[in-house]
Amino acid sequence: MGRxxxxxxxxxxxxxxxxxxxxxxxxxxxxxxxxxxxxxxxCGLFNxxxxxxxxxxxxxxxxxxxxxxAIREDVCEGCANQMLDGYCRVREEVRCVLDRYLVxxxxxxxxxxxxxxxxxxxxxxx
Numbered sequence: 001m002g003r004x005x006x007x008x009x010x011x012x013x014x015x016x017x018x019x020x021x022x023x024x025x026x027x028x029x030x031x032x033x034x035x036x037x038x039x040x041x042x043c044g045l046f047n048x049x050x051x052x053x054x055x056x057x058x059x060x061x062x063x064x065x066x067x068x069x070a071i072r073e074d075v076c077e078g079c080a081n082q083m084l085d086g087y088c089r090v091r092e093e094v095r096c097v098l099d100r101y102l103v104x105x106x107x108x109x110x111x112x113x114x115x116x117x118x119x120x121x122x123x124x125x126x
Contacts, residue, residue, distance in 0.1 A: 010112070015049060018102050021102050024087065044079075044097045051075045054097065056109045067106045071098065 022045065023029060041047055052111035055074035059066050072086070075098065082088040090096045098105070 012048065014053060014109060014112055015046065018105060019111065021108055022104055023098075025099070026097065028097070034055065045101070048075050048079075048098070051078070052105065053109065056106055057113070064106065065101065068102065071102065091120060 023035065024033060026035075028036050028043075035043070042096060045052070050110040052071065053077055056067055058074075061067065074085075076082050076088065076091070079088070081090040081096070082083045088096065091099045094100055
């Protein structure tokens with residue numbers, strides 16, 4: 001499919017796919033199954049969605065670690081939670097939605113693109 005970030009239709013389709021796959025299992029959901037954030041626009045996944053798609057789109061790899069590197073460079077670098085040295089308390093405390101659901105995010109984007117991650121790879125560990 002090539003670069004996913006080029007089409008508004010592709011972005012809308014990907015966003016809907018991720019909302020179906022992630023929002024229903026997200027730890028931030030409320031008891032009714034909807035978003036439990038006081039301001040849903042604060043969701044780290046959807047407020048940075050175009051950047052996330054662009055980062056994943058530029059990678060062609062079967063290894064998750066390559067996608068992690070792209071996300072760290074293109075998305076995390078501009079996040080207010082990440083320090084200049086790359087440390088992120090939110091990520092370290094497993095509170096970053098992007099980091100927490102990265103495998104689901106990359107898998108969905110790669111599914112739409114028609115490629116697949118190597119099975120059994122999680123952050124570079126077999």
